[in-house]
Amino acid sequence: MKVVIIGSGPTAVTVAKELRRLGYKDKIVVLSKEFFPPYSPPLMLDYLKSKGESDLIFWKGRNFFKELDICYLYNSPVISIDPKEQRVFTPVSKIEYDYLVIATGAELWSPITFECKKIDLIPYYDFKSLTSVNSLLEHIYKNRDVKKALIIGGGFIGIEVATTLNQLGLNVILVEKQSHLLPQMLSPKVSSFIEKKLIEKGVKIFLNSTAIAIRENNLSFELILEDGSTIDADVFIAATGIKPNISFLNGSGINIGSGIVVDEYLRTNIANIFAGGDVVETPNLISKNVYPHATFREAIKHGTIIASNILGYNIKNRGDVKVNSLYHFGIPLVAGGVQPDELKADDEILYLRNGNYKHVLLKNKKIIRFEFWGDIRGCGLITNYMEQQRDFDVFLYKAIR
Numbered sequence: 005m006k007v008v009i010i011g012s013g014p015t016a017v018t019v020a021k022e023l024r025r026l027g028y029k030d031k032i033v034v035l036s037k038e039f040f041p042p043y044s045p046p047l048m049l050d051y052l053k054s055k056g057e058s059d060l061i062f063w064k065g066r067n068f069f070k071e072l073d074i075c076y077l078y079n080s081p082v083i084s085i086d087p088k089e090q091r092v093f094t095p096v097s098k099i100e101y102d103y104l105v106i107a108t109g110a111e112l113w114s115p116i117t118f119e120c121k122k123i124d125l126i127p128y129y130d131f132k133s134l135t136s137v138n139s140l141l142e143h144i145y146k147n148r149d150v151k152k153a154l155i156i157g158g159g160f161i162g163i164e165v166a167t168t169l170n171q172l173g174l175n176v177i178l179v180e181k182q183s184h185l186l187p188q189m190l191s192p193k194v195s196s197f198i199e200k201k202l203i204e205k206g207v208k209i210f211l212n213s214t215a216i217a218i219r220e221n222n223l224s225f226e227l228i229l230e231d232g233s234t235i236d237a238d239v240f241i242a243a244t245g246i247k248p249n250i251s252f253l254n255g256s257g258i259n260i261g262s263g264i265v266v267d268e269y270l271r272t273n274i275a276n277i278f279a280g281g282d283v284v285e286t287p288n289l290i291s292k293n294v295y296p297h298a299t300f301r302e303a304i305k306h307g308t309i310i311a312s313n314i315l316g317y318n319i320k321n322r323g324d325v326k327v328n329s330l331y332h333f334g335i336p337l338v339a340g341g342v343q344p345d346e347l348k349a350d351d352e353i354l355y356l357r358n359g360n361y362k363h364v365l366l367k368n369k370k371i372i373r374f375e376f377w378g379d380i381r382g383c384g385l386i387t388n389y390m391e392q393q394r395d396f397d398v399f400l401y402k403a404i405r
């Protein structure tokens with residue numbers, strides 16, 4: 005038997021590791037378009053902070069695949085697959101499989117157009133690959149006159165990047181099209197705490213500001229907003245959202261919705277092809293709405309389930325939840341559950357003391373959302389209750405107070 009895995013992110017790495025842990029001894033081939041050993045995307049922020057020095061980014065070690073006797077083909081983008089012949093194609097090879105795992109994650113979704121004769125000249129980067137982060141670092145540290153960084157998008161990644169570049173001494177501007185930061189994850193209340201802290205750190209924030217284009221003006225650059233106003237900067241970083249990496253599946257017959265469609269075993273509509281991580285849509289455990297959950301925890305969970313199911317254990321994915329946190333901000337923040345407008349709560353618990361803020365939203369006594377700011381003790385337990393859909397009880401109340 006031969007298992008081929010496409011991608012080398014947390015999902016792919018977990019599938020490979022779990023297959024070996026469960027005793028699978030046959031051939032595993034991992035194909036990745038990356039040029040590096042497997043790395044952890046969240047650690048790209050620490051990597052940026054270390055100015056590219058930290059080797060911790062290679063979270064499994066540089067020899068991870070070799071140690072597990074896995075054939076790792078880097079710089080091998082898969083351009084198409086043929087499920088009938090059970091083959092995948094790269095620009096230079098075709099590889100056969102018995103089981104295929106699609107773990108290609110997500111790429112940047114960017115609404116920005118460019119007004120420049122040579123698009124390559126525009127200093128526009130993102131945090132969706134280590135290649136892009138390396139280019140950003142090179143740009144910042146080779147050009148001494150890079151002083152002003154503009155981040156487009158005030159979600160978790162935008163805020164983490166803003167904080168990190170601010171710590172590295174750049175003047176940072178953050179542009180967000182909604183009326184508050186982190187609109188998909190936070191209530192306006194907690195969002196306002198973050199906004200205040202960022203402003204205190206010197207970050208300039210433009211809310212209700214939709215970025216549409218970047219224009220060159222005599223080798224300097226400016227962002228154009230929908231209302232026609234402009235903001236100049238030396239470097240631009242897009243944190244505008246993600247879309248699943250699925251273009252190579254055109255014509256493959258694999259069902260696609262807002263991501264690859266999988267059943268509760270994380271199997272696609274083709275029996276010997278599994279998919280997991282940011283590239284799939286899955287039901288939310290609480291609301292049952294189906295969408296890509298795109299978090300590290302779920303990627304690891306999917307990888308574990310896929311490996312088990314390739315070996316015939318028939319493990320079900322009951323559904324996913326989103327839990328996000330800010331690591332680099334200075335003040336801990338953890339938020340989890342459904343999106344603010346996804347479900348209506350019928351009860352809430354609010355706890356405020358010494359600048360700490362804990363807000364838990366309930367429906368039929370079950371946790372549907374929580375936001376902890378400052379003192380984040382108890383957020384692991386609360387996530388556990390939420391995932392198990394257990395009733396909120398006195399024990400949990402005491403634990404989070």
Ligand SMILES: Cc1cc2nc3c(=O)[nH]c(=O)nc-3n(C[C@H](O)[C@H](O)[C@H](O)COP(=O)(O)OP(=O)(O)OC[C@H]3O[C@@H](n4cnc5c(N)ncnc54)[C@H](O)[C@@H]3O)c2cc1C
Nearest residue numbers: 011013014015037045046081082108109281282298299300
């Ligand atoms: C800066 C940053 C910070 C983050 N912080 C957090 C956090 O704090 N908490 C959290 O829960 N989540 C966080 N995330 C999200 C988390 O990293 C993702 O949910 C997780 O990486 C998804 O894993 P994955 O393996 O499904 O996809 P990815 O990690 O995206 O890996 C997919 C891999 O597939 C490769 N690939 C794509 N297409 C092809 C192809 N055609 N052929 C071959 N290879 C291909 C890609 O190059 C990539 O290496 C963060 C993400 C980023 C970028």
